[in-house]
Amino acid sequence: MIALEVWIALLIVLVMLGSALAVLLLRSHIAAVVAASVVSLTVTMIFVLLRAPDVAMTEAAVGAGLSSLILALGLRRLGIWQLDGKRAGRNLLMRDHDDA
Template sequence: MNIVTWLNLVDLLVCLVVIISAIGAAVHRNLLAATVFAGVVSLAISFLFLRLAAPDVAMTEAAIGAGLSTVIFLIAVRRTEEVEGKDQ
């Protein structure tokens, strides 16, 4: 069972995607862009959960990460944007 297959390559690439987009979400000043990056993080992590044979966790991650948190982030951005605008 110790054979390295194409799938290990896939795992590595997906981990790379997680790291890149997590850094992007932390670094970006534009809040919409950061929201998109956070969505990509949850997408890639959901696939990794599938690879770890945990479909229920993957489904939850998909529901929370892609659906709920994106919408909540958008609502939060809208509520706070005006304050930031006055600040500048």
């Protein structure tokens, strides 16, 4: 029988993979930043399961906290944190046919 910690780790890994895929597929840049912070939070939970609280606290503070804040402020500074119209439907996996 598989231990409870293994099931929890598998669930965390599935959430992490789903969030990483969402970063690539989401159309909203802010939503992609939130998904990236979810990836960092799941990595934090993996470190907690591995009994490395110092690394988990660092990952939570830097990975989920500071990096997400810097990405969101960068989007705001560039003016693409809320897009309307034609450009709002693009993401990293879609080619822009207007530029070609």
